[in-house]
Amino acid sequence: MRLRNDPQAYDKLEASQNFIKDPKEFKGKWHEFFKNQNPIYMEIGSGKGRFITTLAQQNPDINYIALEKFPTVLIKLIRKIPEGGLPNLAVISWDAQLLEEIFAPGEIDRIYLNFSDPWPKKRHAKRRLTSLPFLQLYEKVLKDGSIIEFKTDNRGFFDYSLEEFKASHFTLEHATYDLYNSPLLEGNVATEYEEKFHGIGTPINKLVARLHKPTENKEDA
Ligand SMILES: C[S@@+](CC[C@H](N)C(=O)[O-])C[C@H]1O[C@@H](n2cnc3c(N)ncnc32)[C@H](O)[C@@H]1O
DSSP states (O other): OOGGGOTTHHHHHHTSTTBOSOGGGGTTOHHHHHTSOOOEEEEESOTTOHHHHHHHHHOTTSEEEEEESOHHHHHHHHTTSOTTOOTTEEEEEOOGGGGGGTOOTTOEEEEEEESOOOOOSGGGGGGOTTSHHHHHHHHHHEEEEEEEEEEESOHHHHHHHHHHHHTTTEEEEEEESOGGGSGGGTTOOOOHHHHHHHHTTOOOEEEEEEEOOOGGGGGGO
């Protein structure tokens, strides 16, 4: 259900102290928002939010940003936040294509992409969150040496993504076609989609890639 079907979606979100109404205000100032210098990890396309709300509770010394295009979905995320809020979590309704409007160069320390939409039709390839133009966009807002973690149930999309990462300034550190039979499973937090697909026996793919900015871009880091 999109916002047009639920005009009160924004009102419900605004009632949460973790929801950031105007994220542009904090461009270059996210550490001021969190009131500390801890690293900032972001999930893009956080959906109903089990992953990011779990991590934020497990790791109080890391700041988390949940970025999701559709505000209606975020209502479900907000409901997972314990009473009293989570001081290390910011929830944003935003389109990943516009990341540079809300983050300064090198402001983010890690990106998680979990079960991103595969957009199987070729004419929609530009919308895939692991396409090279998106990886180049992430490169701008990430610090040099930062990590991207990507999980998906879709083998074709995973193979496509491996090639896009290889063509980028990210170096693959780990990749598996079967997360649940891999050492990468240690510490894994399952998302809503992951639980569903793993539950019906679909192997889960995961990659971990590290950014190596070319020397001329390092001053951004
Ligand atoms: C298939 S769902 C996965 C949700 C969650 N990560 C999970 O694993 O359960 C993909 C999510 O990404 C969001 N999304 C897709 N494109 C986006 C974009 N350009 N910017 C922000 N969010 C986006 C969708 O709205 C959707 O909630």
